[in-house]
Amino acid sequence: xxxxxxxxxxxxxxxxxxxxxxxxxxxxxxxxxxxxxxxxxxxxxxxxxxxxxxxxxxxxxxxxxxxxxxxxxxxxxxxxxxxxxxxxxxxxxxxxxxxxxxxxxxxxxxxxxxxxxxxxxxxxxxxxxxxxxxxxxxxxxxxxxxxxxxxxxxxxxxxxxxxxxxxxxxxxxxxxxxxxxxxxxxxxxxxxxxxxxxxxxxxxxxxxxxxxxxxxxxxxxxxxxxxxxxxxxxxxxxxxxxxxxxxxxxxxxxxxxxxxxxxxxxxxxxxxxxxxxxxxxxxxxxxxxxxxxxxxxxxxxxxxxxxxxxxxxxxxxxxxxxxxxxx
Amino acid sequence: xxxxxxxxxxxxxxxxxxxxxxxxxxxxxxxxxxxxxxxxxxxxxxxxxxxxxxxxxxxxxxxxxxxxxxxxxxxxxxxxxxxxxxxxxxxxxxxxxxxxxxxxxxxxxxxxxxxxxxxxxxxxxxxxxxxxxxxxxxxxxxxxxxxxxxxxxxxxxxxxxxxxxxxxxxxxxxxxxxxxxxxxxxxxxxxxxxxxxxxxxxxxxxxxxxxxxxxxxxxxxxxxxxxxxxxxxxxxxxxxxxxxxxxxxxxxxxxxxxxxxxxxxxxxxxxxxxxxxxxxxxxxxxxxxxxxxxxxxxxxxxxxxxxxxxxxxxxxxxxxxxxxxxxxxxxxxxxxxxxxxxxxxxxxxxxxxxxxxxxxxxxxxxxxxxxxxxxxxxxxxxxxxxxxxxxxxxxxxxxxxxxxxxxxxxxxxxxxxxxxxxxxxxxxxxxxxxxxxxxxxxxxxxxxxxxxxxxxxxxxxxxxxxxxxxxxxxxxxxxxxxxxxxxxxxxxxxxxxx
Amino acid sequence: xxxxxxxxxxxxxxxxxxxxxxxxxxxxxxxxxxxxxxxxxxxxxxxxxxxxxxxxxxxxxxxxxxxxxxxxxxxxxxxxxxxxxxxxxxxxxxxxxxxxxxxxxxxxxxxxxxxxxxxxxxxxxxxxxxxxxxxxxxxxxxxxxxxxxxxxxx
Numbered sequence: 001x002x003x004x005x006x007x008x009x010x011x012x013x014x015x016x017x018x019x020x021x022x023x024x025x026x027x028x029x030x031x032x033x034x035x036x037x038x039x040x041x042x043x044x045x046x047x048x049x050x051x052x053x054x055x056x057x058x059x060x061x062x063x064x065x066x067x068x069x070x071x072x073x074x075x076x077x078x079x080x081x082x083x084x085x086x087x088x089x090x091x092x093x094x095x096x097x098x099x100x101x102x103x104x105x106x107x108x109x110x111x112x113x114x115x116x117x118x119x120x121x122x123x124x125x126x127x128x129x130x131x132x133x134x135x136x137x138x139x140x141x142x143x144x145x146x147x148x149x150x151x152x153x154x155x156x157x158x159x160x161x162x163x164x165x166x167x168x169x170x171x172x173x174x175x176x177x178x179x180x181x182x183x184x185x186x187x188x189x190x191x192x193x194x195x196x197x198x199x200x201x202x203x204x205x206x207x208x209x210x211x212x213x214x215x216x217x218x219x220x221x222x223x224x225x226x227x228x229x230x231x232x233x234x235x236x237x238x239x240x241x242x243x244x245x246x247x248x249x250x251x252x253x254x255x256x257x258x259x260x261x262x263x264x265x266x267x268x269x270x271x272x273x274x275x276x277x278x279x280x281x282x283x284x285x286x287x288x289x290x291x292x293x294x295x296x297x298x299x300x301x302x303x304x305x306x307x308x309x310x311x312x313x314x315x316x317x318x319x320x321x322x323x324x325x326x327x
Numbered sequence: 328x329x330x331x332x333x334x335x336x337x338x339x340x341x342x343x344x345x346x347x348x349x350x351x352x353x354x355x356x357x358x359x360x361x362x363x364x365x366x367x368x369x370x371x372x373x374x375x376x377x378x379x380x381x382x383x384x385x386x387x388x389x390x391x392x393x394x395x396x397x398x399x400x401x402x403x404x405x406x407x408x409x410x411x412x413x414x415x416x417x418x419x420x421x422x423x424x425x426x427x428x429x430x431x432x433x434x435x436x437x438x439x440x441x442x443x444x445x446x447x448x449x450x451x452x453x454x455x456x457x458x459x460x461x462x463x464x465x466x467x468x469x470x471x472x473x474x475x476x477x478x479x480x481x482x483x484x485x486x487x488x489x490x491x492x493x494x495x496x497x498x499x500x501x502x503x504x505x506x507x508x509x510x511x512x513x514x515x516x517x518x519x520x521x522x523x524x525x526x527x528x529x530x531x532x533x534x535x536x537x538x539x540x541x542x543x544x545x546x547x548x549x550x551x552x553x554x555x556x557x558x559x560x561x562x563x564x565x566x567x568x569x570x571x572x573x574x575x576x577x578x579x580x581x582x583x584x585x586x587x588x589x590x591x592x593x594x595x596x597x598x599x600x601x602x603x604x605x606x607x608x609x610x611x612x613x614x615x616x617x618x619x620x621x622x623x624x625x626x627x628x629x630x631x632x633x634x635x636x637x638x639x640x641x642x643x644x645x646x647x648x649x650x651x652x653x654x655x656x657x658x659x660x661x662x663x664x665x666x667x668x669x670x671x672x673x674x675x676x677x678x679x680x681x682x683x684x685x686x687x688x689x690x691x692x693x694x695x696x697x698x699x700x701x702x703x704x705x706x707x708x709x710x711x712x713x714x715x716x717x718x719x720x721x722x723x724x725x726x727x728x729x730x731x732x733x734x735x736x737x738x739x740x741x742x743x744x745x746x747x748x749x750x751x752x753x754x755x756x757x758x759x760x761x762x763x764x765x766x767x768x769x770x771x772x773x774x775x776x777x778x779x780x781x782x783x784x785x786x787x788x789x790x791x792x793x794x795x796x797x798x799x800x801x802x803x804x805x806x807x808x809x810x811x812x813x814x815x816x817x818x819x820x821x822x823x824x825x
Numbered sequence: 826x827x828x829x830x831x832x833x834x835x836x837x838x839x840x841x842x843x844x845x846x847x848x849x850x851x852x853x854x855x856x857x858x859x860x861x862x863x864x865x866x867x868x869x870x871x872x873x874x875x876x877x878x879x880x881x882x883x884x885x886x887x888x889x890x891x892x893x894x895x896x897x898x899x900x901x902x903x904x905x906x907x908x909x910x911x912x913x914x915x916x917x918x919x920x921x922x923x924x925x926x927x928x929x930x931x932x933x934x935x936x937x938x939x940x941x942x943x944x945x946x947x948x949x950x951x952x953x954x955x956x957x958x959x960x961x962x963x964x965x966x967x968x969x970x971x972x973x974x975x976x977x978x979x
Contacts, residue, residue, distance in 0.1 A: 042658075157782075157783060185471075185779055199468055492882075497871070508865045514859075551904065716936075719939075719940075720935040727919075740919070756827050774863075786858075
């Protein structure tokens with residue numbers, strides 16, 4: 001009996017230690033307890049890695065730990081939806097991918113207005129989406145693909161990470177502009193696109209950072225970066241301008257991420273965040289992760305990020321109407 | 328290849344005290360995570376990711392891999408003891424493992440599970456070492472049509488799983504397939520049967536369904552009986568597998584290892600499919616198939632071997648091509664990238680110490696897990712001695728917490744409870760849960776692969792017969808479906824001859 | 826054959842019809858581009874076929890004696906009711922109340938009202954279970970259990 005009483009005591013102590021360490025808030029200045037950083041995707045992905053790389057320094061500057069919380073679902077839109085319903089007290093923020101704000105709302109109403117329901121705190125980084133082929137593919141340039149596609153309508157198949165994803169919309173827009181018909185094969189996420197390409201099950205593929213190691217290893221060839229300007233990671237690859245494409249990928253194939261919070265955040269807290277985030281994106285963890293993943297960090301203050309998203313959202317809406325893509 | 332040299336380098340790395348400790352820690356945490364229902368290695372690995380920043384890249388990988396392996400070992404424990412699968416790959420272990428426990432043979436069941444896992448795990452690492460590059464290349468040949476036909480083959484395998492009525496099993500499979508369609512359709516972007524609820528957009532998770540269908544329903548069923556559990560606790564025949572058990576399990580373990588390894592390589596296929604197929608094969612080749620479902624040890628040995636060797640197989644695409652075969656691998660991929668390592672074709676060349684360090688630590692991990700788990704058998708068997716009325720609330724509590732922990736959502740608990748009720752009703756009316764689970768697991772993969780295949784072929788079903796690997800699978804499925812009909816046809820002949 | 830086959834097969838038949846009706850809300854698509862209704866419809870159809878087969882098979886069986894009498898539930902069904910109520914209570918009250926109070930309440934009620942455990946033992950086990958699971962899950966394994974009302978008091 002003695003031993004189990006000792007065990008009981010130990011457990012009691014454990015329990016009490018737990019209660020005490022919950023932390024107390026006396027209405028002191030923000031922040032007084034840990035902050036939740038919602039990550040809209042499963043662990044191990046880009047947003048997750050970058051969010052976790054941002055957290056340490058951000059927490060240091062703000063003086064309270066940042067706790068990454070994964071809330072995957074609906075291709076990232078679930079977390080955004082949950083954020084819109086969270087309390088605007090500054091203790092819940094989210095690292096968002098622009099497609100949840102510029103693309104998804106046109107197709108699905110998940111209970112949030114991308115522009116009205118959030119405080120935009122800052123932009124954190126850009127990602128380059130890329131059109132690739134396996135290295136031993138007969139096509140060496142983007143023009144060769146277009147030529148082939150013109151002569152063989154519906155034969156060329158390209159894979160992306162999702163039906164009605166930003167890059168899918170972009171590819172359809174490009175196809176229309178060039179007067180070709182190519183077939184979209186949707187995959188669940190970036191992961192399956194790589195083996196599909198390497199195994200020659202699709203002819204073309206769109207990848208973002210997931211393609212970087214394979215391009216560097218020489219297994220995939222980069223034909224075109226899906227944006228209007230050259231990429232910093234692969235400065236020699238042609239962009240829309242080089243290929244004579246008028247379509248610009250704003251909101252669709254131009255990928256960017258930032259930090260948002262529910263609307264109604266007091267302005268002093270917003271200011272605190274902007275200053276802290278400016279510091280955090282310069283941290284060694286963040287920069288190292290960006291370099292490894294092929295991501296381009298860029299800090300923009302909240303209102304400028306909002307402008308980019310607004311423009312992207314409008315542009316995507318127009319493209320969808322033009323292409324008559326609504327399901 | 329200079330294997331001994333590589334292994335030497337590898338062991339030098341993994342036998343460093345810090346790494347040894349990490350391996351042990353990983354195995355320990357992994358076992359714990361595997362034993363607790365609902366808590367999967369995914370959640371834990373991602374939670375420990377930040378801690379892993381403070382150690383070397385090799386160390387982090389060793390720790391995280393240890394958790395993965397440990398969880399695989401641990402998952403079978405609850406399947407056998409309380410009919411709650413620790414995760415989806417352990418569902419099949421419930422079928423005969425729990426029956427063995429009910430008959431007082433929990434010890435041998437746990438023992439064979441541990442040994443089968445060890446043998447298979449080690450075998451798969453050897454396979455990984457020797458065959459990684461060629462197998463990875465082979466895996467690339469699997470495109471949508473190959474996956475479709477493989478899934479069809481997997482579903483036809485169902486016909487061998489069933490104890491009772493075939494119609495009921497097929498009904499359950501169709502139901503499972505239907506449930507897998509709930510949520511956002513990847514191909515069309517339409518949200519199906521989600522009633523505008525954000526939580527349903529991603530469909531109904533496998534883990535809450537399995538916990539409810541097997542675990543909760545079992546508790547509910549037990550609560551209705553006044554006696555039952557108490558009586559069964561009396562008899563404990565053996566603590567470890569007998570020679571007879573070993574004799575019966577030898578071939579199943581071999582078959583399971585080979586099967587699991589191959590299926591583990593395929594992204595998306597993995598441990599669950601391997602365990603089901605292994606069960607079906609063992610039942611088919613057994614001389615007394617009617618014993619399956621009532622405590623046949625082959626039904627534990629084979630699937631346990633299969634799901635563990637699938638674990639090793641899953642590392643192949645990750646380490647050689649940088650392609651994760653399942654969610655856990657995806658996290659490991661993320662972890663490697665955070666630490667500045669880029670997995671892929673260059674990993675072996677650029678960081679041989681990492682590659683071989685991880686592989687040798689897997690050998691070590693398997694040994695550690697065996698050493699950890701065997702003495703625990705005695706402990707677990709004692710746990711079963713606790714009076715049920717004190718014990719079952721804990722089972723329920725751990726299920727509740729486990730279900731919540733999947734996505735920090737009470738919704739998953741609700742799913743679990745709903746399926747608990749359904750499972751209870753099913754058990755009372757003789758419908759089996761295993762076909763439902765298999766169909767649910769395969770459903771999404773199957774549907775996506777099917778539609779992708781048709782999009783590739785512009786609507787032609789011939790694509791399944793034109794591609795060599797796919798053709799093999801589809802013909803195999805057709806043959807398997809026709810085999811049960813042969814005796815029926817034979818019976819007809821005498822009547823005709825008269 | 827189970828004595829409830831006739832009834833259960835009809836229930837599944839109804840479910841399969843519901844599924845087929847539900848699927849019609851989505852487009853079937855074409856063979857080259859199968860739509861979202863493709864698989865669900867096929868599933869519903871298969872389920873209908875199988876449940877009909879079971880139903881027909883059940884008609885052919887002679888009822889074993891002694892069956893048909895007695896209800897679906899055993900006399901111990903109140904324990905089921907309590908268990909289900911508490912499980913559902915946990916689901917809905919976990920986040921508002923918090924992990925610690927809800928776990929404690931759940932354990933105590935279930936122990937006391939189902940297992941008929943003496944209240945002091947029930948209290949003790951509830952306390953130990955709550956403290957230990959808090960320590961295990963929230964602290965050691967870092968599973969984020971909701972603090973709820975309780976957490977905001979501290």
